[in-house]
Amino acid sequence: MTGTGTARALDPERGTLDKAAGENFPVAPFFLPRAWRTDLMAVYGFARLVDDIGDGDLAPGGADARLLGVSPQEAEDRLVLLDAFEADLRRVFDSTPRHPLLRRLQPTVRRRSLTPEPFLGLIAANRQDQLVSRYETYDDLLAYCELSANPVGRLVLAVTGTSTPERIRRSDMICTALQIVEHLQDVAEDLGRDRVYLPAADMKRFHVQEADLATESAGASVRALIAYEAQRALDLLNEGAPLVGSVHGRLKLLLAGFVAGGRAAVRAIAAADYDVLPGPPKPGKVQLLREVGVTLRGEG
Secondary structure (H helix, E strand, C coil): CCHHHHHHHHCHHHHHHHHHHHCCCCCCCCCCCHHHHHHHHHHHHHHHHHHHHHHCCCCCCCHHHHHCCCCHHHCCCHHHHHHHHHHHHHHHHHCCCCCHHHHHHHHHHHHHCCCCHHHHHHHHHHHHHHHCCECCCHHHHHHHHHHHCHHHHHHHHHHCCCCCHHHHHHHHHHHHHHHHHHHHHCHHHHHHCCCECCCHHHHHHCCCCHHHHHCCCCCHHHHHHHHHHHHHHHHHHHHHCHHHHCCCHHHHHHHHHHHHHHHHHHHHHHHCCCCCCCCCCCCCHHHHHHHHHHHHCCCC
């Protein structure tokens, strides 16, 4: 185990929060008011931990399972861990949670009057990941994103006190798009977990078999499929982008960062000629900054 791995095993809270730097979009950038940063990082800690439970990516040593009251014999059972995590989440709203990331979340929930529903949606998405590994249609995938991605945007709006029905609608488009882009970047990694987030109906349309996703480099049919799904994601981002112009000040810059992160990731996928199988194409900082500027000007 590396020194970093040891540190994460000893302090799972810190290890989870440290992952914010690797996301496609800014989580709680420096320019936001400190109170917003604190609350957004608390929400991120929850979302990252529940994803780590669902993906089997918890810190070594079983510290998270112990904190949640899960026995060593069941510490590898993701559904048991998710059940225990949900029980601890409910303590956020009526008593004292066990896990430090949920204790960190409790003041945010109270300060911002957050409800359990978006948090429960994220847990439900990770339960679904244990039971459903393929999606037949694009609509099926959108229904999954309603649980796995859209609650995050809704929480950002709630934390910043800017929720309206129209903003939530636009936010859902952006969050779904970001989830789809992440799936496109991670096709090979997801297949290694026996998950395929490319709709089966689209794979059939483009004559793509699962075996085609297990190669070192994508063939023409896979590239055409990825280009099609990337355009869908970009269209969603563009439709959701007016959310940025509906707010002001530092929140506008934050939301522009979300949209720009998705757009830059799509550009990176295109720059790789839609070959995502060698590894996730990632945008550079210059590309990201360019996209932020385009988004802020409303040109995208």
